[in-house]
Amino acid sequence: MYLVKSPFLLKWYYPSLTWNKTRKEKVIYLTFDDGPIPDVTPFVLKTLKDFNAKATFFCIGDNIRKHPDIFKQLKEEGHQVGNHTFNHLKGWKTEDKTYLENFKMCQELTQTNLFRPPYGRIKKSQIKLIQLAISNCQFPVQTANAKLQIVMWDVITGDFDLNLSPEECYRNAIKHTTSGSIVVFHDSLKAFDRLEYALPRFLQYFTDKGFSFLTL
Secondary structure, three states, X not given: OOOOXXXXXXXXXXXXXXXXXXXXXXXXXXXXXXXXXXXXXXXXXXXXXXXXXXXEEEEOHHHHHXXXXXXXXXXXXXXXXXXXOOOOOOHHHOOHHHHXXXXXXXXXXXXXXXXXXXXXXXXXXXXXXXXXXXXXXXXXXXXXXXXOEEEOOOEEOOOOOOOOOHHHHHHHHHHHOOOOEEEEEEOOOOOHHHHHHHHHHHHHHHHHOOOEEOOO
C-alpha cells in the first residue's frame, strides 16, 4: 500500500525530514532509489543527459559494491548520491543498532550527507542515532561539518508496482508533481518496464513547461 502524494499527516509526524523544496522556483528534484543496477541505471543516466537533467541517486551499498563502475559513472556525470542503507533494511522491523551499522556500511561507500530510509519507514529513535553519529563525525561525509538531511518525497511514481501500467505510472508522476517536488523513481529491474516508459515522457513534459531538474 502506498500513496502517490505524501499525506500531510506524515509530514506533520516527521517534521525534521525533507519532503519537498521551495515551491517558488520551477525546479523538480528527481530521485532514484535502489541502484546502481546494470542496464537500468545506465538507461537513466542516458535519459537524464538527453534532457540536460541532474538527479540524486539513493544507492544501496551492496549494489555499489557489486557495480562500482556504474556508481563512478553517475558521480562523474554530475549527479548526487545518497545513502539508502547497505541491504535495503526496513527500519520499523529492524533493531536500532543493526540499522545504524547497516547505514554505516553504506556511508563508507557514499560519504554523503543525504539519506533516504528504504520504504520511507524509519523509527524516530533511528533518526536520532544517525543524526548524532553524523554530527559527531563518526561517519565520513563529503563536506566538513555537513548536517545529515533525511530525504523523503512528496511524489512517488509507483514504478515498482507490477499491477500499474507504464501509462498509469507516467500519469501518476505528472498529475502530482509541481514546483519543488521531490519525485521518486527506482533504477531497479522490478521497476524498469514502467521507468523506461515514464521517465523520458516525464522529462519531456516538464521541460516543455520550462522546468529544470537539479540535485538535492
